[in-house]
Amino acid sequence: MPRGISxxxxxxxxxxxxxxxxxxxxxxxxxxxxxxxxxxCGVSKSLLYHYYPSKDAMLFDMSSSYMRKLxxxxxxxxxxxxSAKEALAETVRRFVVEYEHSRTRHVVLLNDVKFLPPQQRDxxxxxxxxxxxxxxxxxxxxxxxxGERAKVLTMCVFGMINWTFTWxxxxxxxxxxxxxxxxxxxxxxxxxxxxxxLQQFSTIHRT
Numbered sequence: 001m002p003r004g005i006s007x008x009x010x011x012x013x014x015x016x017x018x019x020x021x022x023x024x025x026x027x028x029x030x031x032x033x034x035x036x037x038x039x040x041c042g043v044s045k046s047l048l049y050h051y052y053p054s055k056d057a058m059l060f061d062m063s064s065s066y067m068r069k070l071x072x073x074x075x076x077x078x079x080x081x082x083s084a085k086e087a088l089a090e091t092v093r094r095f096v097v098e099y100e101h102s103r104t105r106h107v108v109l110l111n112d113v114k115f116l117p118p119q120q121r122d123x124x125x126x127x128x129x130x131x132x133x134x135x136x137x138x139x140x141x142x143x144x145x146x147g148e149r150a151k152v153l154t155m156c157v158f159g160m161i162n163w164t165f166t167w168x169x170x171x172x173x174x175x176x177x178x179x180x181x182x183x184x185x186x187x188x189x190x191x192x193x194x195x196x197x198l199q200q201f202s203t204i205h206r207t
Contacts, residue, residue, distance in 0.1 A: 013051050016041055020058045025104040029112040060120045066105045067127035074134040084142040089184045096180035103165050
């Protein structure tokens with residue numbers, strides 16, 4: 001029988017992907033090289049190529065696995081048996097927390113998927129569409145609206161949270177969980193709701 005992939009292999013691969021994501025986000029995908037990624041990983045180029053045959057392969061793996069993780073996040077709330085409104089709120093919270101933990105992968109997803117070969121790019125974009133559709137289904141269920149209107153509201157939500165990496169910095173004046181609560185307030189009662197949520201924090205800084 002063929003041997004499975006060892007846990008050590010998976011850890012090494014994930015570490016390399018994390019370093020590659022940092023490198024792509026910092027240098028830009030076109031400027032990043034396999035040699036630089038290997039240097040930052042503290043491994044030889046030959047070992048890096050043992051795991052990934054090309055820079056494109058690393059980009060595809062990190063982008064597709066990240067999208068699959070976001071897709072799973074949408075479904076992770078269902079077992080909690082929450083009301084539709086609270087399920088949507090909890091999903092927003094989980095997305096924002098994931099964005100904080102996977103910040104550079106998120107940057108790469110938004111900026112660099114266009115550099116993938118067409119077939120791989122289409123696969124990642126299809127995963128994105130699945131995430132949007134699952135989120136839109138939650139919105140439709142929460143507000144009792146049709147799919148097209150739910151899609152509009154869904155894109156409004158993603159418009160609020162997808163670009164946090166450009167301004168919401170770790171250790172800044174507001175934490176990612178606090179921002180998530182602000183977005184939930186906006187969803188529930190508009191700007192008044194967002195302002196009310198912010199007022200609940202005696203201070204807005206990372207605890």
